[in-house]
Amino acid sequence: METMEKESLVIIVMYHYNLTYKEINSVGKQWIWKYAAALAKELLGAIRSKYSSIPIPNSEVSLDGSTLKSEAASEKEYLITQLRETLEATSRHKQLEMKREESENLQQSLNRVPLKIYIG
């Protein structure tokens, strides 16, 4: 259920802003690449965990399905958190807040500039 929520967040973001892949910037493309890699890893983990060990001639080898699945889950979690933070940081409210901070800081700096000496 939680996974579905995360995946739907990505889809909502894509549809909400009516984005096409071509228009996404390099940072976004990198994020999509990483998320796709995590999904592929999760799928491979699911395939490899059907059999925890595979017979080889005269022996058997254990597969890394569960490791792949847990790695994929943590990578997806991290990427979703990163996406949320990025979206929050670029929201209208945050941008206005940053602008306000910038102007306040500028004002403070200007306040410290010495006034010209007035000679009457």
Place this chain on the structure above:
Amino acid sequence: MPLFAGARDISLIEKLNEELINSVIQTEIYYYKLILDETDDNIYGEGLDKRYYAGVKLPSLIDRSNQAYVEEAYGVDLQQTALFSFLRKEFTNKSLVPEVGDIIEWDKAYFEIDSMVDNQIIGGKDPDYSLAGCEHGSSHSIICQCHMTRMSRLNIEDVRYGVDTPDYNFPKGI
């Protein structure tokens, strides 16, 4: 109908095995098949002058014992046993039927097959057996127990030959 060990599962297992043995481990041997029709036997039924088909290269997993030096009446003899494990598919791909008495060349030595085990059956079903059906299971491997044999018995390579080189300048005392 069993849920596991279907054709797709067997294909996955075989692909993983092939990748592991052929590309990752990569230990290969030459397999020499005995030509029975060309090998004459004496009055005791012994084939002293054996003939073999040309060697076929096969990937294999090798488990060898340490060399042992055993004192015989004629002197010290070198002995070694080894276990060669093959994917059964490798033999079927090359239309090769392994049998006791065939020769395996590996690591500058020749090993004769003493016994074979064809008993690693995935899912407990061998499709070659009629009651098992043809959609599930697989006979996976062939394991050959071998001992090192003398090169001079085999006629595979010439082990005794001379070189006519009068210009050799060997140090004295050799």
